[in-house]
Amino acid sequence: MLVVRPSTFVDLAGIERLLDETDARVTTLPKDRDKLSEKISESDDAFRSGAEGPSSFLFVLEDTDSNTVVGTSGIDASAGNGYPFFNYRLDEVVHASHHLNISSKVPVLFLSHELTGRTLLRSFSIDPQWRDTDGFELLSRARLMYMAADPDRFNQELIVEIQGIFDDKGVCPFWDAVGRKFFDLDFLTADYYCSVKTKTFMSELIPQHPVYVPLLPAEAAGNIARNHEAANRICQLLYREGFHKSKFIDPFDGGPVLKGQLNYTHTYSNIRFKKAKPSEVIGGMKYLISNQSTSDFRCVIGTLVDGIGDTIRLPLDISQALNIREGDQIAYSPL
Amino acid sequence: MYIRPVQRHDLDALTILAKNSGVGVTSLPDNKQKMQAKLEQALMSFEQSNAKEDRLYLFALVDEDTNDVAGICALEASIGHEDVWYNFHVGKSVHASRDIGVHKVTQTLYLSNDLTGSSEIATLFLMPDYRKDQNGQLLSRSRYLFLAEFPELFDEYIIAEMRGYSDEEGRSPFWDSLGRHFFQMEFSDADYLTGLGNKAFIAELMPKFPIYVPMLSDEAQSVIGRVHPHTEPALAMLKSEGFDFNGYVDIFDAGPSVSAKIKDIRAVKESHIQRVGLSERGPLPDLNDKHGLLLVSNRKFDDFRVTLVSRGAAGDDTLWLTQKQASTLNVTEGDTVRVVSLRPTENAS
CATH class of the missing domain: 3.40.630.30 (Gcn5-related N-acetyltransferase (GNAT))
Structure with missing residues (x-):
């Protein structure tokens, strides 16, 4: 069975293996054991404390049959985690001269902190072998199930940074045209620093003045707000969930930032809460099902037969996977 | 001229x-x-x-x-x-981070x-x-x-x-x-x-x-x-x-x-006033002698005139002009003129 649960130190080796195997860039997860263990420790605090303020949650997708970690996903309750969260906002200025009969809209990138403090979905990575299973959806959507268990800790506005375009060698045209000129680093190195260093260097190095898009090379300009093809699948999922492209882009690779409203996401708006009755279930429909524990959260996919009563039958293996006893509250949302 | x-x-x-x-x-x-x-x-x-x-x-x-x-x-x-x-003012923006050892000076144009x-x-x-x-x-x-x-x-x-x-x-x-x-x-x-x-x-x-x-x-x-x-x-x-x-x-x-x-400005600072004397014997300007030339103005406002004369025409207080030069400048004997060497002297070599 596939289960989404909080990461623990035991997962360290499993996550490392996963990061080696996935092609997707996961900025918030460094391939560095010490840094990774720091992330897990932060996440541990977040799951346990229940406190307000910046907290960084890291989930793993585990195949319980083989006890292997096959995916990761995360939430930053407050984007930037107390530091400014940087984006470029793609805006337009009109340069017009009535007299000369010239009018042109010039796209301009403005540095913005506007998304600071929004809730950020991040660190999504999945073992390629599991990409085409329900596990993909479970791993991503389980985060919204978690928010339903403790909605006050999260911002209504959700954002996701989608990786932009760069090639196998780590050459990123947008980076080369913008960031590189100020950071003096190649894309992969900058990206690495981003995951292991404090964010201060961002505020020190990022160009403060707006960037006129027509001054960028055509390839870099064309990549603005376009996602890497490895992210097509997650984009599709997020669009179905109710997310949409915003005016914001990643300041490093120019990838799009998707925005959504927690209440209106497909998963969240269809959630129901009922008391569970562990028992045999025959037939029914597929749901995401989670317990309501904030510190020992579990989310799986299973079949339920929903009725009008306050209690719902929960298959025994799922009850066990979710640590649910009779009378405990569960949340479920259609797959 | x-x-x-x-x-x-x-x-x-x-x-x-x-x-x-x-x-x-x-x-x-x-x-x-x-x-x-x-x-x-x-x-x-x-x-x-x-x-x-x-x-x-x-x-x-x-x-x-x-x-x-x-x-x-x-x-x-x-x-x-x-x-x-x-x-455009050609200014600089410095992007530096001690943490990752970057210090980058970027030329920046500011509309001004x-x-x-x-x-x-x-x-x-x-x-x-x-x-x-x-x-x-x-x-x-x-x-x-x-x-x-x-x-x-x-x-x-x-x-x-x-x-x-x-x-x-x-x-x-x-x-x-x-x-x-x-x-x-x-x-x-x-x-x-x-x-x-x-x-x-x-x-x-x-x-x-x-x-x-x-x-x-x-x-x-x-x-x-x-x-x-x-x-x-x-x-x-x-x-x-x-x-x-x-x-x-x-x-x-x-x-x-x-x-x-x-x-x-060199020519402003070094220029000085001399009195016009008329003489047909003074040397005429040699236009090939780059450093042998003086600029002379008549000091007038709405009839401002400037021409070139030979360095040799300048005495201690007097600038010796031919009648033709004087009429080009529209001055007569006894008027004052402003004089400076056409080129900076430090370049004379």
Whole structure:
């Protein structure tokens, strides 16, 4: 069975293996054991404390049959985690001269902190072998199930940074045209620093003045707000969930930032809460099902037969996977 | 050859000059109407009938044998008064992070009106046939004697905008990398419109935010602050008088702006007053003897004249002029004149 649960130190080796195997860039997860263990420790605090303020949650997708970690996903309750969260906002200025009969809209990138403090979905990575299973959806959507268990800790506005375009060698045209000129680093190195260093260097190095898009090379300009093809699948999922492209882009690779409203996401708006009755279930429909524990959260996919009563039958293996006893509250949302 | 203020009957001659000047000499519009307006402004300035800051002093280089106008030069009392004066200030942005060991200095262009109110060494154009016999030197440097005589009509600082780099087809790499994106026209068209005094469009179309230089094409970056090859002699002349790059460049072609304090200009500082004596025995100017020449002005305002005489004509307090020279300058024995060596002496070797 596939289960989404909080990461623990035991997962360290499993996550490392996963990061080696996935092609997707996961900025918030460094391939560095010490840094990774720091992330897990932060996440541990977040799951346990229940406190307000910046907290960084890291989930793993585990195949319980083989006890292997096959995916990761995360939430930053407050984007930037107390530091400014940087984006470029793609805006337009009109340069017009009535007299000369010239009018042109010039796209301009403005540095913005506007998304600071929004809730950020991040660190999504999945073992390629599991990409085409329900596990993909479970791993991503389980985060919204978690928010339903403790909605006050999260911002209504959700954002996701989608990786932009760069090639196998780590050459990123947008980076080369913008960031590189100020950071003096190649894309992969900058990206690495981003995951292991404090964010201060961002505020020190990022160009403060707006960037006129027509001054960028055509390839870099064309990549603005376009996602890497490895992210097509997650984009599709997020669009179905109710997310949409915003005016914001990643300041490093120019990838799009998707925005959504927690209440209106497909998963969240269809959630129901009922008391569970562990028992045999025959037939029914597929749901995401989670317990309501904030510190020992579990989310799986299973079949339920929903009725009008306050209690719902929960298959025994799922009850066990979710640590649910009779009378405990569960949340479920259609797959 | 001598310098005098322009006169009403010079209009046709000035229009021909403008036709010859080509792209890049923005203050000479190739348009008779606009040229007439400039001429009127100059005439009012010499009559002192317009406001001090609106004055444009236009001078003609005249061939006394034919009475032809061979060249033109100008002084603008105060720039950015009626129009808005734009430059890019070439500044720096430093991006540094101790944490990751990066310290990067980035040249940045800031749109500015900083030079507003300065005086300007403006238009200069010499007809090709007359580019010899120190005519260019006379035309250009004569203005310093006017500045030395009437500093109260000018600002403390004077600037000169140098024509920026463009290739043989009149293509400006700086324009192609920057201005074109906002103006949607060729450099020569933009240049023509500014020359016509149609400057409002600059404000309407200019990029208002600072421009990071590394975002421009390599070719564009390399011509920031660089003058057009034809302008190099003019730049050298200004430098020899004490002008220096002031950190501002033209918003169209990135040609440099140079400036000096008027009182510190070599020809202003070194010029002195002498009394006119008449003599037919004094040496005549040898126009091939670069360092043997003096600029002489008659110190008059609306009949300002400048010509070249031989260094040998200068006594202790007296400058010995022939009758012909005196009448060219419109002075007589006993009048005072202002004298300075045509070229800086430190270059004499």
